[in-house]
Amino acid sequence: MSTNERTRRPEIAGPEPAPGPDPGLRAERVGRRADGRLIVDGVTLSLRPGETVGLLGPNGSGKSTLLRLLSGVLAASTGVVTLEGRPLPQVGRRATARRVAAVEQHAHTQTELTVREVVALGRIPHRRAWSPAPGADGPAVTDALERTGLTGRAAQSWHTLSGGERQRAQIARALAQEPRELLLDEPTNHLDIQHQLDLLDLVVSLPVTTVIALHDLNLAAMYCDRLLVLRDGRTVAEGTPADVLTPSLIQDVYGVRTEVTHAPGHPVIRYLRHRTAAPPTGQ
Incomplete structure (x- = not known):
């Protein structure tokens, strides 16, 4: 889905942004250093309203770190991440969480929670400190459960869900935040093919701007409007799937x-086996 037609009231407290189009979430030459090396190195990414951007790259390329920089969980060592034209530290963690929702690769809890209680955690950024869950949270939670097909599981323990259902519950929690931007870190990992497709069908149907880290190039080609390819923390390529996913780039990265x-509509990648040595000849 490339166009977001649903409008929302601004959620961020503080000074009013400058007149003109909402610049949304943007990373400007961001870098992140850890253990003496650059994990992300000078990456720039601007998000267009309603688009789905895929982050590609091998393990260790910086995808997860970039998502954490965009969400404000990590601070940039260099460069800046802005929301509505303001650096995230100025926006503040709570106000950022009202606008930007993130779903990590793995979610675990030792607490016995129902699915509805897990989804209701997404309302925390909208509550005053130390206040109980207000009744106003109910419609947002109910809507998130409906969108993710979990209404019938609402009273069930989160621990009894399948892997695919747990992923949907985490997306429902993120939707309960009523975000404009949704950040997903490899949400299809460990899911069978049907549930991968179901989950991505859900994601692209949502009225939000999405950044999603993926390993499967064919899924990225099918579902993403734009791709950003990383290697060793740096941007290698950016553009539409048809422009980016070429044999030479895949070989290089x-x-x-x-x-x-x-x-029709997207490239299809077929992997070729590595060349093998000729079988030994008889003596």
Whole structure:
């Protein structure tokens, strides 16, 4: 989904932004250093309202770190992440959380919570400190459960859900925040094919701007409007799936040979086996 037609009231407290279009969430030459090395190095990303941006790259390329920088969980060592034209530290953690929701790769809790209680955690940024859950949270939680197909599971223990259902519950929690931007870190990991497709169908149907880290290049081609490819923390390529997913780029970034054809609307990647040595001849 490339256009977000649903309008929302601004959620961020503080000075009014300058007149003109909402600049949304933006990373400007951001870097993050850890253990003496750059995990993310000078990455720039601007998000357009309603689009789905895929983050691609091998393990260790900086995808997860970039998502944490965008959400404000990590602070940039260099560069700046802005929301509505203001650096995230000026916006503040609570106000950022009202606008930007993140779903990590793995979610665990030792507390016995129902699915509805897990989803209701998404309302915390909208509550006053130390205040109980207000009744006004109910419609947002109910709507999030309906959107993710979990209404019938609302009273069930979160621990009894399947992997795919837990992922949907975490997305429902994020939706209960009523965000404009949704950040997802490899949400299809450990899901079977049907649940991968179901989850991504859900994600692209949502009235939000989405950044999603993926490993599967064909899923990225099918569901993303734009791709950002990282390697060693740096941007290698950015553009539409048709522009980015070429055999030469895949070989360069992932070290594998491919054939790329173009189905209606998106490229299709076929992986080629590594060349093997000829079998030994008889003596």
